[in-house]
Amino acid sequence: MASFVPTSADTLEEQRLYTSARMVDVQCLDCLARVRAKKNSEHHTSIQWNADAVAACPELGRRDGSSDSRDGHRGCPRLLASIDAAVRDGNLPVGAEDGY
Amino acid sequence: MSDYPQNCNVFYMSDTRMLDQGTTPIRFARGWHCLGLASTFADGKPHAIHGFGTKLVVWQDSKGELNVLDGFCRHMGGDLTQGEVKGDHIACPFHDWRWGGDGKCKEIPYARRVPLRARTQRYETAIVNGQLMIWNDPEGSAADRDILPPELPDVLTDKYTPWxxxxxxxxxxxxxxxxxxxxxxxxxxxxxxxxxxxxxxxxxxxxxxxxxxxxxxxxxxxxxxxxxxxxxxxxxxxxxxxxxxxxxxxxxxxxxxxxxxxxxxxxxxxxxxxxxxxxxxxxxxxxxxxxxxxxxxxxxxxxxxxxxxxxxxxxxxxxxxxxxxxxxxxxxxxxxxxxxxxxxxxxxxxxxxxxxxxxxxxxxxxxxxxxxxxxxxxxxxxxxxxxx
Known part of the structure; x- marks a missing residue:
């Protein structure tokens, strides 16, 4: 059961817009990780991973799993490079739509 | 959040955006919560902490362990935070029922025996970074110690100032x-x-x-x-x-x-x-x-x-x-x-x-x-x- 319950049906559509609209599949050029990404501008990036993608990424796999480590705070530079390549190749459009 | 009416749309245009204030959950979050510096509870007295829609009682037993129970006695609802620590137990000010850190009633000084069902809500504890943590779960699961916050290596040593x-x-x-x-x-x-x-x-x-x-x-x-x-x-x-x-x-x-x-x-x-x-x-x-x-x-x-x-x-x-x-x-x-x-x-x-x-x-x-x-x-x- 949802806990923070919207009273308007429109809110569910807003949730969809902000979390999944215009997300594009990006395949990592170095491993089997496939994520969904969005770029509202050159400097903005949104990356949605799933469990399979995290498991496929050797960079994230090398993180120190102990709880007192801040290792998990790093991203994967190879994936970021793959996202840049997707932009260059025209597979990932850059630009926002009304704030999302 | 003020008590503003949820649908204050007395007049509006069709493209006016409305604030959906929704409803807030009645349940409280599952997970570790910090009650404060462990040292503040270590004086042999009961301490009251408001939390999770009730009042909790925190006390240190003779082994130095901190214990956390729901603050209200399961006998007649007495306020344990106003009771006394007797030995390892917290004693209710109303009829002196003695509760242990495991949530069980250990002794009723005037009774022939303690009812078997005399168990109250207890919270599992951990000390992290000198702070008292408790596990809350409305479903009553055992505490997940794998997801405790990390210990900060140099804090609480000479290298850092005390909290x-x-x-x-x-x-x-x-x-x-x-x-x-x-x-x-x-x-x-x-x-x-x-x-x-x-x-x-x-x-x-x-x-x-x-x-x-x-x-x-x-x-x-x-x-x-x-x-x-x-x-x-x-x-x-x-x-x-x-x-x-x-x-x-x-x-x-x-x-x-x-x-x-x-x-x-x-x-x-x-x-x-x-x-x-x-x-x-x-x-x-x-x-x-x-x-x-x-x-x-x-x-x-x-x-x-x-x-x-x-x-x-x-x-x-x-x-x-x-x-x-x-x-x-x-x-x-x-x-x-x-x-x-x-x-x-x-x-x-x-x-x-x-x-x-x-x-x-x-x-x-x-x-x-x-x-x-x-x-x-x-x-x-x-x-x-x-x-x-």
Whole structure:
């Protein structure tokens, strides 16, 4: 059961817009990780991973799993490079739509 | 959140956007919650902590262990926090029923035997970083010690100042308002008087992290406004209620490492108790007095920061459908992450815990803000030259 319950049906559509609209599949050029990404501008990036993608990424796999480590705070530079390549190749459009 | 009516749309145009205030959850988050510095409970007396819609009793037994039970005796509802510690047990002031840290009634001095069903709500405990943590779960699961917040290696040693610990009650707001800050880039300029020059988030599993770099605004005072200082901040929530914030402050080339704990206990559906603690890495080559002075200044400045937030929370309304612009952080994804703690463990969806990364583009915002600050400074200079 949802806990923070919207009273308007429109809110569910807003949730969809902000979390999944215009997300594009990006395949990592170095491993089997496939994520969904969005770029509202050159400097903005949104990356949605799933469990399979995290498991496929050797960079994230090398993180120190102990709880007192801040290792998990790093991203994967190879994936970021793959996202840049997707932009260059025209597979990932850059630009926002009304704030999302 | 004020008591404003939920549908205050007396008249509106069809394209007017309405605030969906939604309904707040009745349940409290699953996870580890910090009750405060362990040392404050270690005096052989019962202590009262408001939390999870009730009052908890905390006491130390003869082995030095801290115990936490629901504060009301299962006999006739007496207030255990006003009782007495007798041996290892907490004794009710009403009829002297004695409760153990395992939640069982151990003794009723006037009774032939203790009823078998005499068990009360107990909370499993852990001590992390010198602080007392308890596990809360409306489903009653055993504490998950794998997801305790990490121990900070050098804190509580000679290298850092002892925790400066503070408590503040917040009324009229659900604690999710506090969590929202993790994804809120622009409020650092408006509420805390700093330019956030870099801003990123990662949400994964039970953690949510904010990375921020900022410099102070020269046109303001208080908060993070000191223009001669730049801040590198890495702040992670471990579960729903305990954040460790690693801060590197560069003040005119003088670098200090500061650790800020930001934690809370929900007290009711629209209230919570905020606690924060600060520990500063002692700069080498300085005498104790100077070190204490520096620690106090940081405590003051980050304490001010919280008070700036509190004023906003106590006056805003809840909103389930925030309207975002391109410069805003991932509020919806953060709330999706936060929802896991209010969902039965078996119902937690992958998208609530899947890794998500977001980098805010701060370039335009900073351009506009620097122009605004320059204008403010020019105005101030003009006013000062008139008055002289």
């Amino acid at each position: 400066s610990w503070h408590t503040r009650e917040i009324n009229g707001s659900h604690c999710r308002e506090l969590i929202d800050n993790v994804a809120d880039m622009a409020h650092f300029y408006y509420v805390h008087f700093a330019f956030p020059t870099s801003f990123r988030n990662i949400f994964e599993g039970h953690t949510a992290t904010q990375f921020m770099e900022s410099t102070g605004r020269p046109d303001k005072s208080g908060g993070y406004s000191d223009a001669s200082s730049t801040l590198k901040s890495e702040a992670t929530y471990y579960g729903p209620a305990y954040m460790i914030n690693w801060l590197t402050v560069d003040y005119k080339g003088f670098v200090t490492e500061v650790i800020l704990i930001n934690c809370h206990i929900p007290t009711g559906p629209n209230s919570f108790t905020l606690q924060y603690g600060i520990s500063v890495q002692k700069p080498e080559g300085l005498d104790q007095k100077t070190v204490d002075y520096i620690a106090e200044r940081y405590t003051e400045s980050f304490g001010d920061g919280f008070l700036q937030d509190v004023h906003i929370w106590e006056n805003k309304v809840a909103v389930q459908n925030p309207l975002l612009c391109e410069e805003d952080g991932p509020v919806y994804q953060l709330r999706r992450w936060y929802e896991q703690f209010y969902t039965d463990a078996a119902e937690v969806k992958p998208e609530m815990t899947d890794r998500f990364e977001f980098e805010v583009d701060t370039t335009k915002a900073n351009e506009y803000w620097h122009a605004e600050v320059a204008e403010n400074l020019a105005k101030r200079a003009a006013e000062e030259s008139v008055s002289h």
